[in-house]
Amino acid sequence: MNSYSINxxxxxxxPKAxxxxxxxxxxxxxxEVDLAGEVWAKIGAMAGYTGNIAFERERALEHGVERAFKKTFTAEGQDLMKASGRGRLFLADxxxxxxxxxxxxxxxxxxxEDLLAFEPSVEWNIEMMKKAAGVMSGGLFNITLHGQGKVVITTYFEPLTLPVYAGEPVFTDPAATVAWSGDVxxxxHTDINYRTFLGRGSGESIQMKFEGRGFVIIQPGGSK
Structure with missing residues (x-):
């Protein structure tokens, strides 16, 4: 067969099987989501579908007053849509x-921004990192998921998972940090000195520090 043919x-x-x-x-x-019920996904992630599927933006109080308050006043937590019905749904970011x-x-x-989709059986909440330095990095709020079910994350290029051991903290660039386990x-963490204020710092003055036992997932790209 002609390697340049449409067929x-x-x-x-x-599509694969x-x-x-x-x-x-x-x-x-x-x-691909083999949909027979519903799933939650990042709004705008639908690339295509077959079958009978309806999409509905997350309602203001659908996940409780506390989460609605956090989303309203932090502009964080990623807008979600609910896909329901039966069919083949294709998502991308x-x-x-x-x-x-x-x-x-x-x-x-x-x-x-790195959460693509999750099953409705998964419990989730918006968590705030309270240290003031977080304001400077734009990374105060994240989504914590737990329970039974699958979660789908996205990364720029190949992800790298760094183990965290007791007494051996791991430091990461906030823009490169994607996810971490619940036990860390x-x-x-700030590394600010006089060179930073003179504009001669390395540009890595604000970092994330992880302690405990678990892991951190980082990516080789991301917005600064």
Whole structure:
């Protein structure tokens, strides 16, 4: 067959077989949802679908007064949409790499912009990092998910997971930090000296510090 033919292109780029579970990867950058009920996803992430699926923006009080208050007054937590019905739903986020994680009772905190989708069985809340230095980095609020079900995150390029051990803290760039496990304690760490104020610092004056036991997921790209 002609390698440049339309039929060859369709064969190479057409949908794969349905995933065995609710979430499956059509490619590293396209998530397929085998929908038979509902899922929550990042608003604007729908790339295409087949079947009978309806989309509804998260209502103001759908997840309780406390979370509505946080979203209103922090502009954080990522707007969500509920996809419901039956069909094949394809989700993507600006070509970012997609990773599916099964919580299996564990707790995971994700930056709102890096959360693509999660099953309705997953519990979630918006968490605030209270240290004042966070204001300078624009990273005060994150989404903590826990319980049973799958969560889908996105990263720029290949993610790297750094283990955190007791007494051996891990430091990361806030813009490169994607998610971390529930057993580590994050805080903002500053490394400001006179060179910083003279404009001769390295540009890495604000960092995230993780202590405890667990892991941190970072990415090689992200907005500064």
């Amino acid at each position: 060859e292109f369709i064969n190479k780029t057409g 349905r995933p065995r579970e609710v979430f499956g990867l059509q490619s590293e950058r396209i998530l 600006q070509g970012k790499r997609i990773t599916i994680l099964d919580l299996d009772g564990q707790r995971l905190t994700v930056k709102g 304690k994050p805080e903002f």
